Amino acid sequence: MTPFTPLQRLVVSVAILASFVTFLDGTVVTVALPAISRELGGGIVTQQWVVDSYLITLSALILLAGSVSDAYGRVTVMRIGLIAFGVASVAVALAPDPLVLIIARAAQGAAGALLVPSSLALITATMRGEVQSRAIGVWTAFTTGAQLIGPLMGGLFVDLLSWRFVFLINVLPIAVNLIMLGRLRLPQHVRTVRVDWVSGALCALGLGALVFALIEQERLGWASPAIWMPGIAGIILTAVFLIRQRRSDAPLLPLSLFRVRNFGWGNLSTLFVYAALSLNGFVIGVYLQQGPGLPATAAGMASLPITILMILLSSRAGAWAGKLGPRLFMTVGPLLMAVGALLLLTVGTDFDYWWQVLPAMIVLGLGLALTVAPLTSAILGAIDESRSGIASAVNNAVSRVAGLLVVALLSTIVGGALDLDGFHSAAWVTATLFAVGGVVSWIGIRRNPAEPAETDAVAPATPGPVR
Structure with a gap:
């Protein structure tokens, strides 16, 4: 088994830390939801939005983020994603009300979408063959671990400190990763692909409108224009996105x-x-x-x-x-x-x-x-x-x-x-x-x-x- 070179070890470490914070934040929040609801109010609707505002931007933008990473450089995109994720995490921790919390969670998801594809792109761009497969295996093991230990870590922070500290878990690994990223010396990136920003916007807006209708219909009812109009808009935008993917020479999906x-x-x-x-x-x-x-x-x-x-x-x-x-x-x-x-x-x-x-x-x-x-x-x-x-x-x-x-x-x-x-x-x-x-x-x-x-x-x- 060929050992990793110092550069490859650094690349794997950077990729793991970048993705670790994204996957950890997606699971650590679950056990914090009752405490958030008790302090900020909003009941089950607030709990749904705290989870889904993160998932909306993360899932809608992750394919677009892959193209952005290829177009503008993995290191650059990862650095932007790390800084944005750290800032959004602090904003979540300081949120005074549910609306600010939900907006900050959406920003976290958008930043997280930049981290996952750019982290793996670093591995695939610098390694080949058996070494690449082994590196991806190590990456998968650690990121899976983040999802598995998330609820336990979240519970400890909620019980011993506050739910707000749950969202500050990421600050230290982000800071460490930014330092390691500064030590990473890779060849100059050459822009190779065109980014389909329109498709990314269609996907994000379509999913967002649909999810808004599904969550809020329990409170307002399907007959409310505030529900059926976003619902129909979400269906139309999603359909346009799929049609665009079918006709595109370089589809996101x-x-x-x-x-x-x-x-x-x-x-x-x-x-x-x-x-x-x-x-x-x-x-x-x-x-x-x-x-x-x-x-x-x-x-x-x-x-x-x-x-x-x-x-x-x-x-x-x-x-x-x-x-x-x-x-x-x-x-x-x-x-x-x-x-x-x-x-x-x-x-x-x-x-x-x-x-x-x-x-x-x-x-x-x-x-x-x-x-x-x-x-x-x-x-x-x-x-x-x-x-x-x-x-x-x-x-x-x-x-x-x-x-x-x-x-x-x-x-x-x-x-x-x-x-x-x-x-x-x-x-x-x-x-x-x-x-x-x-x-x-x-x-x-x-x-x-x-x-x-x-x-x-x-x-x-x-x-x-x-x-």
Whole structure:
């Protein structure tokens, strides 16, 4: 195994820290939501917006950010993203009311969109072959770790200090990364691509309008012009975005990829599975504090069995899928997670974590460990290596949009309040989404991926992790 050179170690360290803060901030906030709501008010609507304002800008701009990184230079874009993320994090921590908090969270998401593709682009631009694969593996391990430890760290900060300190976690790693970035000496970047700013704006505005309508309809009703007008506008803008991608010579979202069987069906399965995961993570983190009254740290630790099982079994599941094919694992895994979600129906007024929640977490962890690596293999293995970057970025965007939409629908799912009945309703919906994801995989996924489509070339893009 060839060791990393000093430059390669520096590149990997910079890439990990840049993405770490983005993924950490996306998960650390969940257990802070009840405390935010208690201090600033707004109830479940504020909680939804705190999560979704971040996801809207992050998911809508991540593909555009890949083009920006290619056009203006990875180091330059990353430096801008780090500074902007740090400033936005401080603004969130100092927010005096829900509106300022939500605007600052949206700014965080926009800055985060600059960090993920530019960080991976540094790796792909400076390494090749086995060294590149190993570097991406290290990057994935650390960024996945950020998502897994986020709820626990958030709980500790909420209980011991304040929810505001949750958003200051990133300041130190951002400062360290800016220092390391200043030491990074790479060849002069040559602008190679044209940035489709119009498509980026269409995607962001379309998603934003749709999510606004979905969240606020619980309060204002679908008959209100303040709801149906943004809803229709969101649908139209999203449709125009898709039409533009179909006709563009250099699309942000190359629709031709979805004609590859395993890529198309795999992303459809991703939509359902990651919608279920996002719903489950949100509900567990919030309800265990608002219902049984657990402290934030305990609520963050509730999902720890899932983390442990993922660490222990994911690589083995990937190896098994390599021998037997991904279809079986992508079917059994989500169906097993559906059973785990149904076990949460045992949660009652006399709360007992060990008998009512822990069994569900174990089953969910087993199912997730069986699903993630085969899902990644099925989707990226179906696409030619030369297009694996954009394929991964698209799948990343699909998973984030899935979480965005299901959180936007949370009030409808739980009936307006995350009480015990709402918790049970969320468990039913979560189980249904997991089950549909498993059925989709059984119908569409095959052992031998479809031959990569020989379609019009697309602009180079930066790879992102399949989440």
